[in-house]
Amino acid sequence: MGVQGFFLAKAGLLAALLLGTAQAQRxxxxxxxxxxxxxxxxxxxxxxxxxxxxxxxxxxxxxxxxxxxxxxxxxxxxxxxxxxxxxxxxxxxxxxxxxxxxxxxxxxxxxxxxxxxxxxxxxxxxxxxxxxxxxxxxxxxxxNPILYFNMAAFQEAGVPFKPTWSLKDLEEAARKLTKKDAQGRTVRYGLSIPIDSWFVEQISYNSGEYFCNNENGRRARATAVAFDNPAAVAFLDTYARLVREGVAANTGRNWADSQSLFAQGQAAIASYSTASLTGVLRQVGNRFPVRTAYYPYLKERNGVAIxxxxxxxxxxxxxxxxxxxxxxxxxxxxxxxxxxxxxxxxxxxxxxxxxxxxxxxxxxxxxxxxTTAIQQLATSKVNNASAGCLMGAFPEIRQYVQAAWEEILKGKPAQEALKEAKAKADAALERYNRSVAGR
Structure with a gap:
């Protein structure tokens, strides 16, 4: 090996050693x-x-x-x-x-x-x-949750687009957008929302209601749920009534089933997360134009939570x-x-x-x-309702809300079903609070 080769070899060895040291220290x-x-x-x-x-x-x-x-x-x-x-x-x-x-x-x-x-x-x-x-x-x-619209269906039914919707507005539009065949079977639902507690939570916040006490657990630790509020009751009773009439779809808890229904043009309005947007647009492809709007409220819009x-x-x-x-x-x-x-x-x-x-x-x-979710957030009021409920045992409590929604779809009044769910949820929350007391 010549002198030049010797020094090149040493330089290569040194570089390898330095690289190895750097990787070891990373x-x-x-x-x-x-x-x-x-x-x-x-x-x-x-x-x-x-x-x-x-x-x-x-x-x-x-x-x-x-x-x-x-x-x-x-x-x-x-x-x-x-x-x-x-x-x-x-x-x-x-x-x-x-x-x-x-x-x-x-x-x-x-x-x-x-x-x-x-x-x-x-x-x-x-x-x-x-x-x-x-x-x-x-x-x-x-x-945050947003509404998804099949604008071809809107145009066909003569329903105008608007960015904000009350629950009553949504119900009226869903009825107009529903299509049934000669035998009275629904071939296009007006509305499809998966069974998920999140949507009940958000109708509460957007209507200025709390989902748990002590102002959503923001003023003091939450000790009881408040999901039997007027907005939640109205939302669940309305949805169950529309399902019975063949205006709304019951796709169960699986979001994918509801999204498939919407993407195939078999539901004119749906509600999902803004994070569903990319996937929904891919599923829909060129079948029909899609527009999105703010999540509904009961009487006056307050703002959704994160x-x-x-x-x-x-x-x-x-x-x-x-x-x-x-x-x-x-x-x-x-x-x-x-x-x-x-x-x-x-x-x-x-x-x-x-x-x-x-x-x-x-x-x-x-x-x-x-831009819909960004604008919805920017125009939401910043208060303890839109801050969202802060409580322990929330994952378990969501299951009780979803089970109550299923009972309501079977015919039980929302007030009754939510009252029964509240008893279970309050017990779960009490157990949780005891488990962390003194930390």
Missing amino acids: ITVEFWHSMGGVLGEATEALVKEFNASQSRVQVKAQYVGSYDDGINKLLAALRAGRGFPHVIQVYDIGARIMADSGAVVPLEDLARKNGFDLDHLLPQPRNYYTVDGKLFGLPFNSS GGAALYVLKGFSEAETQGAWEFVRFLLEPRTQAKWHLATGYFPVVKGVTELPEVRQAHVRQPNY
């Missing part, structure tokens, strides 16, 4: 999420982009199943004292549980330590995930690892990152200024439906 951050399908692809793309943008932190993302699966897996790991991630995505109704767990490094503490101004966040998402005066989670994939989920940074790791987790979260708060997430999924941005970015403005011109 901090690994485990991230659990519940985004599948199109949403999962968008999540993995952001993780990949973050990892490529710097050399200090390597995020390893893991899909852990549904929101329920994710929080149950986390709680089991916390009980065992091992096996939990640095960052986890937990759905909206887990906010009280996460704050009570004692396992979370509040996002507010991390933001202040690192000089991040929380006023960059939109007030509604920040309001939702603030527990006992402190912001615990990053509102990552934030959504749906979706937040990211939480967990305790139990070294300072360097916690800082690495913060760097990942901080990346997700960048306006450009928020823009990519919004346009890939339909979830709305949670930081200010994103809608003014050129790429977002251009996308909104091409597809105005992406």
